[in-house]
Amino acid sequence: MAPILTVTNLTKKFSGLVAVNDVSFSLNQGEILAVIGPNGAGKSTLFKLISSFLRPTTGKVTFEGETISGRAPHAVARKGVVRTFQEATIFKALSVRDNVLVAHHLRSRAGLAGFFLGTTRARADEAEFARSTDDILGFLGLKDLADAEAGSLPQGHLRALGIAIGLATNPKVLLLDEPFAGMNHDETMRAVQLVKGVRDRGVTVMLVEHDMPAVMKISDRIVVLNFGQKIAEGTPSEIQRNQAVIDAYLGSEDESIGI
Amino acid sequence: MMSDRLQIIGYAVFAVVMLTVVPFFTVLAGRNDYLYTFTLIALLSIASAGVWITFAIGRINIGQSAYALVGGYVSAILVATYGVSFWLSIPLAGLFAACIAVVIGLPILRLRGVYFSMVTLVSTEVARLSALALPITKGAKGMVNLPMPGPIAIGGITLVPDFATLENPRIAFYYVAIILMLITFLLVWRLMRSRIGQLFVALQQNEDLAQSAGIDIARLRVIAYAISSFLGGVAGAVFSAVSQSVYPSSFTTQDSINFMLNCFLGGLGYVFGPIVGTFVLRFGWDLLFQAQRFQLLIYAAILIGLMLVLPNGLLSLIPSRKGAKR
Ligand SMILES: Nc1ncnc2c1ncn2[C@@H]1O[C@H](COP(=O)(O)OP(=O)(O)O)[C@@H](O)[C@H]1O
Ligand SMILES: [Mg+2]
Numbered sequence: 001m002a003p004i005l006t007v008t009n010l011t012k013k014f015s016g017l018v019a020v021n022d023v024s025f026s027l028n029q030g031e032i033l034a035v036i037g038p039n040g041a042g043k044s045t046l047f048k049l050i051s052s053f054l055r056p057t058t059g060k061v062t063f064e065g066e067t068i069s070g071r072a073p074h075a076v077a078r079k080g081v082v083r084t085f086q087e088a089t090i091f092k093a094l095s096v097r098d099n100v101l102v103a104h105h106l107r108s109r110a111g112l113a114g115f116f117l118g119t120t121r122a123r124a125d126e127a128e129f130a131r132s133t134d135d136i137l138g139f140l141g142l143k144d145l146a147d148a149e150a151g152s153l154p155q156g157h158l159r160a161l162g163i164a165i166g167l168a169t170n171p172k173v174l175l176l177d178e179p180f181a182g183m184n185h186d187e188t189m190r191a192v193q194l195v196k197g198v199r200d201r202g203v204t205v206m207l208v209e210h211d212m213p214a215v216m217k218i219s220d221r222i223v224v225l226n227f228g229q230k231i232a233e234g235t236p237s238e239i240q241r242n243q244a245v246i247d248a249y250l251g252s253e254d255e256s257i258g259i
Numbered sequence: 260m261m262s263d264r265l266q267i268i269g270y271a272v273f274a275v276v277m278l279t280v281v282p283f284f285t286v287l288a289g290r291n292d293y294l295y296t297f298t299l300i301a302l303l304s305i306a307s308a309g310v311w312i313t314f315a316i317g318r319i320n321i322g323q324s325a326y327a328l329v330g331g332y333v334s335a336i337l338v339a340t341y342g343v344s345f346w347l348s349i350p351l352a353g354l355f356a357a358c359i360a361v362v363i364g365l366p367i368l369r370l371r372g373v374y375f376s377m378v379t380l381v382s383t384e385v386a387r388l389s390a391l392a393l394p395i396t397k398g399a400k401g402m403v404n405l406p407m408p409g410p411i412a413i414g415g416i417t418l419v420p421d422f423a424t425l426e427n428p429r430i431a432f433y434y435v436a437i438i439l440m441l442i443t444f445l446l447v448w449r450l451m452r453s454r455i456g457q458l459f460v461a462l463q464q465n466e467d468l469a470q471s472a473g474i475d476i477a478r479l480r481v482i483a484y485a486i487s488s489f490l491g492g493v494a495g496a497v498f499s500a501v502s503q504s505v506y507p508s509s510f511t512t513q514d515s516i517n518f519m520l521n522c523f524l525g526g527l528g529y530v531f532g533p534i535v536g537t538f539v540l541r542f543g544w545d546l547l548f549q550a551q552r553f554q555l556l557i558y559a560a561i562l563i564g565l566m567l568v569l570p571n572g573l574l575s576l577i578p579s580r581k582g583a584k585r
Contacts (some may be wrong), residue, residue, distance in 0.1 A: 053470075059338075072470075072475075072477075074470045074474055074475045077471055077472060077473035078473045085468065085471070089467070089468045090465075090468070091460070091465055091469075092466065094457075095462070102454075102460075102472070105454070105472065108580070111528045112455055116449065116450060116453050165468070166303045166471075166472075168472065169473050254480075
């Protein structure tokens with residue numbers, strides 16, 4: 001498998017604190033890669049660097065052979081690298097359907113003026129977005145909630161909506177930051193199936209997650225961070241046996257060891 | 260919230276009343292002063308519509324007077340100094356204001372919350388001082404005795420007569436202002452019901468998420484601010500013709516604050532909110548004139564009370580089907 005996204009010697013310093021320290025790895029086309037590590041290890045920062053919400057101090061991120069670090073986040077999303085947020089992040093006051101509809105924007109062929117005037121092309125876009133929205137909502141089990149105000153959804157559905165918004169952009173790489181947080185066991189197992197379904201749609205997935213059983217179940221490969229550094233990389237079974245990983249988890253206050 | 264249908268029907272009724280009943284009775288009663296008040300209200304609500312649009316992207320704009328002032332001067336200078344038709348000067352004033360908004364908006368729209376508001380608050384003062392200082396705006400004396408709007412004729416047919424030849428130009432100005440207001444709010448309605456409106460609301464809700472969904476938030480913010488300022492410029496342009504003058508103090512910081520209050524009062528969730536807010540605020544102020552030195556005090560108390568009791572504005576008083584979209 002060819003790498004679709006490559007992280008090279010990525011470092012991010014926050015006034016003295018090194019949140020991500022010289023991290024390198026690559027993401028292969030069509031895989032699910034999990035990034036794990038104790039709280040504060042730098043996982044979210046890594047995602048923000050990849051999606052270009054943060055500028056790296058040094059190092060770079062390349063996507064399909066092109067450097068994307070340093071570009072505007074919306075431009076990186078346009079290329080096909082899209083992140084969801086650690087906190088269930090949605091457009092609260094919009095309906096569930098409108099949340100997904102609006103996130104289709106980067107697929108539009110009509111310009112803004114076209115949408116204002118209601119040109120043929122704009123109407124074709126709208127019809128296509130509506131169809132795709134129904135498809136995504138159905139896929140994520142949100143169809144019955146389409147008209148509900150997004151802010152009123154329970155946690156599990158909020159996460160699903162976050163993923164739906166990500167999918168609406170038609171991403172090539174989807175970065176999910178703790179997609180299973182706040183879910184009970186059953187919800188998590190369903191969400192695991194959903195994420196696998198996302199991958200089966202041809203989207204390469206990278207996720208940060210604390211729920212170890214879920215991580216072991218879902219990922220093809222795992223990258224482990226500790227204090228900003230990559231301490232291990234490998235398949236789930238390799239990681240489970242890795243002494244450095246076990247030490248990192250045992251040495252931390254993190255309750256979700258579960259390895 | 261009210262259904263779309265109810266809002267449009269209400270708007271249509273309002274339009275008919277403003278175009279027929281109101282001018283009929285005011286002229287019958289010989290109350291040119293009311294006609295003038297309604298003309299002002301129409302212009303102020305156009306400027307308020309602009310402020311409402313910046314609210315839609317989640318920015319509190321307390322600087323609309325700056326753009327109204329710019330529009331007033333651009334129109335006055337074009338008409339009085341360069342002999343351009345007043346009618347042409349309206350869109351040109353709007354465009355000029357929009358261009359300034361793009362230049363100023365690019366840096367300041369990065370600011371959120373109170374920081375953005377503070378900068379806009381200062382901008383009215385900057386516009387006033389510029390008008391005082393620049394030679395072309397004629398300083399504190401202002402630009403006075405501006406010519407009346409000329410005729411509009413297409414192929415020899417006069418569509419609009421020369422205002423200077425009219426017996427009662429007040430009623431002509433009334434119609435200009437009311438029609439402009441009606442068109443403005445229909446266009447804003449259309450804008451907000453289109454994808455652009457949806458994108459504006461997405462910005463208001465969460466800029467980071469919008470950005471991660473590939474939306475160019477910087478560009479959209481500037482577009483919203485430019486439209487907002489365009490409307491301020493248009494309102495200012497017509498105002499200068501109505502009063503046949505424009506001074507550095509024609510639009511003040513107090514007006515900027517009022518534009519914002521009009522939006523709050525009518526309801527930020529309703530496209531037509533600024534019209535309602537402007538009518539109520541203006542007439543409320545005039546009615547309280549009897550209270551003399553207590554005018555401001557009572558007025559402020561009522562405003563505070565209204566905002567506490569009706570945080571979603573006066574239009575939220577009208578009942579609606581549950582779950583209807585705004
Ligand atoms: N914007 C920021 N400014 C300063 N420090 C930050 C910032 N974001 C994260 N950090 C710090 O960087 C470290 C890594 O944070 P983060 O990437 O959120 O960890 P994780 O997601 O693995 O829990 C933490 O010590 C955190 O406090
Ligand atoms: Mg995190």
